[in-house]
Amino acid sequence: xxxxxxxxxxFEEKIWGGIALKDExxxxxxxxxxxxxxxxxxxxxxxxxxxxxxxKGKTLQEVWITHPELFGNYNSNRFPLLTKIxxxxxxxxxxxxxNNEYAKIHENGELGKTECWYIIDCKKDAQLILGHNAKTxxxxxxxxxxxxxxxLLRRIPIQPGDFFYVPSGTIHALxxxxxxxxxxxxxxxxYRVYDYDRVNQNGKKRELHLKQSxxxxxxxxxxxxxxxxxxxxxxxxxxxxVKSKYFSVFKWKITGEEQLYQTEPFxxxxxxxxxxxxxxxNKIYPFQKGDHFILPATIKDFTIQxxxxxxxxxx
Numbered sequence: 001x002x003x004x005x006x007x008x009x010x011f012e013e014k015i016w017g018g019i020a021l022k023d024e025x026x027x028x029x030x031x032x033x034x035x036x037x038x039x040x041x042x043x044x045x046x047x048x049x050x051x052x053x054x055x056k057g058k059t060l061q062e063v064w065i066t067h068p069e070l071f072g073n074y075n076s077n078r079f080p081l082l083t084k085i086x087x088x089x090x091x092x093x094x095x096x097x098x099n100n101e102y103a104k105i106h107e108n109g110e111l112g113k114t115e116c117w118y119i120i121d122c123k124k125d126a127q128l129i130l131g132h133n134a135k136t137x138x139x140x141x142x143x144x145x146x147x148x149x150x151x152l153l154r155r156i157p158i159q160p161g162d163f164f165y166v167p168s169g170t171i172h173a174l175x176x177x178x179x180x181x182x183x184x185x186x187x188x189x190x191y192r193v194y195d196y197d198r199v200n201q202n203g204k205k206r207e208l209h210l211k212q213s214x215x216x217x218x219x220x221x222x223x224x225x226x227x228x229x230x231x232x233x234x235x236x237x238x239x240x241x242v243k244s245k246y247f248s249v250f251k252w253k254i255t256g257e258e259q260l261y262q263t264e265p266f267x268x269x270x271x272x273x274x275x276x277x278x279x280x281x282n283k284i285y286p287f288q289k290g291d292h293f294i295l296p297a298t299i300k301d302f303t304i305q306x307x308x309x310x311x312x313x314x315x
Contacts, residue, residue, distance in 0.1 A: 004285050007039065010041065011029050013035065018035075038083075042060045061078065065077075076315075082183075082185070083183055091176050094194040095191060096193060097169075098215075113189055128155070128172070132152050154221070163241045163249075171213075192208045249313045255307060261301045262300050269292065270291075275289065289308075
């Protein structure tokens with residue numbers, strides 16, 4: 001016996017944020033500069049609260065600690081993943097994230113941050129920054145110190161439905177006019193390399209982290225090799241985007257009804273389009289666009305039906 005955990009999203013205001021989270025998903029956002037929806041989070045900076053059911057009102061991290069059996073007794077003292085939806089109305093800073101080893105030493109035991117992006121929507125001719133052109137660390141330092149950003153940074157055109165895997169050590173930035181679902185390690189550590197000389201509401205430039213960035217940027221840049229595959233079933237299409245050391249990410253396009261079996265410790269699910277329901281142990285749990293939930297280990301099998309697009313992940 002088990003039930004899905006539906007979670008209440010948490011919103012973060014950002015200098016580059018907008019109103020797409022309200023326009024696209026109907027969320028009640030705090031302002032017209034809302035940049036992030038922390039959708040599934042056990043991180044102390046913005047912990048998700050369970051919306052209903054047996055654990056209503058408890059945080060995800062609380063249940064993770066007190067009921068490890070619900071997560072297949074997964075071996076970690078913290079919920080390992082974090083799902084966000086990011087509204088980049090303006091360019092995000094050019095940035096990089098550390099790996100586990102560097103973060104443990106320099107960020108008080110925080111996890112490193114490998115992440116990935118599913119492009120929900122973007123303006124025409126949108127781009128993102130992913131990787132750099134420096135061949136050596138010396139060249140990287142020279143280009144950063146001389147702010148030769150056009151020469152240093154790699155820009156990639158994007159369109160809705162694209163997927164990008166961003167290992168720790170990869171210099172990157174989402175650019176203006178982009179709405180993204182991000183699956184990442186549960187970390188809130190970002191090193192800014194360049195921020196377009198913007199100032200915040202107090203008229204001050206945001207802090208840069210050049211020493212840490214140079215420490216952790218992978219040189220030369222390495223494009224990850226993805227083996228994206230598509231499986232057609234009677235009631236759904238399953239796209240496998242990535243199976244990595246830290247997470248696996250899939251797109252489920254539901255077009256009818258399908259019986260599924262839980263083979264992972266737990267699944268994180270975000271509903272990007274449409275609606276449907278999950279039936280398990282003769283109970284029906286409806287879902288709709290904008291919902292985020294976890295299927296715990298206690299749900300061994302379930303039927304999913306509807307007309308919907310979901311992004312699903314597991315550690």
